[in-house]
Amino acid sequence: HVPHDYAPGERLRLQAYRAIASANSEDDIRAVREELTDRYGPLPEPVENLLLVAGLRMLARACGVGEIVLQGSNIRFAPVELRESQELRLKRLHPKTVIKPAAHQILVPRPTTGKIGGKPVIGRELLAWTGEFLTTILGS
Numbered sequence: 001h002v003p004h005d006y007a008p009g010e011r012l013r014l015q016a017y018r019a020i021a022s023a024n025s026e027d028d029i030r031a032v033r034e035e036l037t038d039r040y041g042p043l044p045e046p047v048e049n050l051l052l053v054a055g056l057r058m059l060a061r062a063c064g065v066g067e068i069v070l071q072g073s074n075i076r077f078a079p080v081e082l083r084e085s086q087e088l089r090l091k092r093l094h095p096k097t098v099i100k101p102a103a104h105q106i107l108v109p110r111p112t113t114g115k116i117g118g119k120p121v122i123g124r125e126l127l128a129w130t131g132e133f134l135t136t137i138l139g140s
Contacts, residue, residue: 001046007036016047023054052127059131063138068130071107073120075130079104080138090137108133 002013016036023029029051036043043051060068060077069076081104082090090097090106098107111129112118121129 002050003044003046006040006044006047017050020050020054023051024058026055026058029055029058049124049127052124056127056131056134059134063134065134065138070110073110074098074107075110077106077108077134077138080106082106082138086137093136094133 002016004013007013007016019032019035020029023032032054033043033051036047056068060066065077065080067076067078069078082099082101087099090099094108096109100106111121111126113121120126
């Protein structure tokens with residue numbers, strides 16, 4: 001979210017949300033980051049997180065994925081059309097993944113901080129992991 005003490009006034013916060021939502025390239029995100037920094041000062045963590053999510057959304061679209069949803073202990077990616085090479089890589093790197101070809105979905109176990117007894121990865125680490133997953137498995 002855009003904190004009230006960062007962009008004073010509802011209209012200014014809505015403008016910031018619109019600018020972030022309309023970013024369609026890394027250059028757009030960079031321009032929004034510069035504009036917000038020029039107008040309001042250094043970006044607070046919540047605004048930086050919004051820009052990271054916008055970047056992840058662009059990467060997902062480029063990979064043909066329209067939806068990424070945390071679903072219990074899994075992350076659901078849809079729609080997904082896997083080529084044979086992608087499916088083999090996915091099974092090798094994430095063997096517990098459930099592939100649902102009829103629904104055009106894959107359910108990937110949510111990453112944890114350790115193999116045994118690890119806590120679920122959250123926040124920026126989860127965004128980074130998701131971006132890496134998209135690039136490694138679904139990227140061309």
